[in-house]
């Protein structure tokens with residue numbers, strides 16, 4: 001009996017943060033194509049409305065709820081979760097894709113940057129999840145996928161604060177997964193290497209500038225360093241997130257799934 005079914009997310013309500021960003025946006029499209037009902041959130045309302053227009057033919061306007069939120073603010077997080085549940089009912093799934101780059105080499109780090117990166121990538125994610133999780137606990141069901149990174153599994157030269165925040169996401173994912181699975185709630189993380197989004201391009205641009213080469217050369221170098229010879233597409237990451245939310249992944253718990261073209265081995 002095949003256990004992978006495209007239908008297991010049909011009518012499920014999934015809240016996606018960072019939905020105006022490359023990975024969140026694509027994840028919304030993949031999940032809508034699988035029949036999920038979606039709350040999409042980010043900070044740019046115009047981009048969210050553009051996303052809603054793209055999603056409408058896939059899942060119907062009534063199945064998409066758009067809400068802007070600053071996830072570093074508890075009142076904003078509470079309003080997001082309240083309004084999302086009011087609009088589309090119980091939140092079956094949560095994808096924590098909001099995140100920021102930043103950091104730099106150790107000697108250049110300042111307190112403000114470190115606090116900001118930890119706040120958005122770790123603390124805000126944790127406290128948003130807590131709000132959704134409390135509701136999941138009442139229903140004894142739910143699936144959560146966190147965006148960590150290859151930088152959350154190994155040291156990353158020149159990106160110390162970001163890497164620390166993504167290590168934190170994995171430590172928290174694994175610890176929460178142990179508690180949550182007792183209540184039939186799964187928590188997992190995905191760990192992409194470079195993905196074709198603004199965030200990766202910014203990082204490659206910065207490195208290229210430092211090494212005195214052009215952005216195009218920097219892109220070529222980045223791809224050449226990856227065993228598969230290329231960086232991931234947003235669709236590849238979105239598909240992995242979707243898989244982790246489906247019943248096919250029902251015994252995958254506390255995982256940190258790498259999507260890196262084999263780059264984790266280097």
Ligand code: NAD
Nearest residue numbers: 018020021022023070071098099147149194195197199200
């Ligand atoms: P992106 O910059 O395209 O999108 C980030 C999203 O986070 C945006 O929608 C932005 O509005 C949102 N966001 C940032 N701060 C916020 C705040 N305070 N409140 C609400 N929303 C906020 O990035 P992306 O490439 O789509 O990355 C998504 C996730 O994947 C991030 O957590 C990132 O760290 C992780 N990741 C990305 C890559 C990559 O190469 N792009 C690699 C590994 C991991």
